[in-house]
Amino acid sequence: MKIIFSSLHPFVNFFYYIGVMILCMMCLHPLFLMGAIIMIVLLNIMQGNGEKIRTMLPSTFLFFVMVIVLNPLLTHRGATTLFRLGDNRITLEACMYGFIMGLLLLAIMFTFTSYNDVISSHKFLYLFSRISPKVALLTMITVRFVPLFIRRLRQITLVQKTKGVQLDSGSFIGRIKNGMKLLQVLLVCSLEDALQTADSMQARGFGVTKRSTYIRYRMERQDWYILACLAILLLSCFVFNFYGAGKLLIYPRVESLVFQQYDGILFVLFILFISLPIIMEGGEWLWWRMQK
Known part of the structure; x- marks a missing residue:
């Protein structure tokens, strides 16, 4: 499902997703990150990525728990001791830091899910091919490398099953041999x-002259308005964060999660930036309802 935000200029889309990731890494506060996750999940649902999010949940939740568990086992900093595991202290501060890092991981992964739906390979090449064509092409190929391999391996596995080559039955040595055949x-x-691909690129004269695009993107008035709003919100967040907002002091003793000083203002700006595509979609829906 395409939303209005995806029809904007590719630079505006890219600026938004880069801003979301920067803000999530800058505002390392549980309430900020949980708000970001909620907004990003809502955006994914509006894009029709609900099924992707559902299939991602088991693996992402596993990574989330692993980060929370491993951090206090490896880091013993902090003044608040919860309990001892042998000679090692398990501290509240280490658990809180692991919890924040786990939330950050979830936010970044869900952001990339939405990013892949909006920023297509053509848009990515359009943005960076003039700056560095080879690096842009290599990056695009690398990004699609793993999903393409997984999809192709599934197809090969289904075909080979008709020939009796299976990985879920037989002896251990036999399954290894079958796996090597599939590989x-x-x-x-x-x-x-x-x-x-190389022959096709050579036949089409790749790299001979300046690269052209079959779709020309132009910055319209709406694109400039949205870009200006995003830039103002992002700069405002930078200013408030510079003065200490959006930061949770963890070491040596974790402070209260209650907002202090400018935290509330930054939180509103933070949520406004992330939810801007949702606001645009809601405004368009209201406009259509009013027209009826």
Whole structure:
């Protein structure tokens, strides 16, 4: 499902997602990060990525728990001792820091889910091909490398099952041999595709002249308005964060989660920045309702 925000200029889309990730890494406060996660999940649902989020939940929750558990086991800083595990202290501060890092991981992963739905490979090349065509192309190929391999491996596995090559049955040695056969087929297919891609790029004159695009993006008035709003909100967040807002003091003793001084103002600006695509979609929905 395409939302209004995805129809904006690619630079505006890219600026938004970079701003979201910067703000999440800058405002390391549990309430800020939980608010960001809620807004980003709502944005993904509006984009039609609800099923993707649902399938991601088990793995993301596992990473979230691992970060929370591993940090206090590896770091013993902090003044508040919860209990002792052998000779090691498990501190509240280390648990809180692991909790914040886990929330940050969730926010970044959900942000990339929305990013992949809005910033297509063509938009990415449009943004960076003029600056560095080779780096832009290499980055795009690298980003799609793992999903393409996984999808192709699933197809090969289904085809090979008809020939009796299975990984979920048989002896351990037999399953290893079958896995090596699947890997061999996967590598051969990947090499063939790489050669075809190289021949196609050479036939189309890649790198001979300045690269052109089959879709021309122009900054319209709405794009400038949205970009100005995003820039003002982002700069305002930087200013308030510079004066200490949006930061939770963890070491040596964790402070209260209650907002202090400018935290409330920064939180409002923070949520406004992240929820701007949602606000745009809601405004468009209200406009259509009023027209009826």
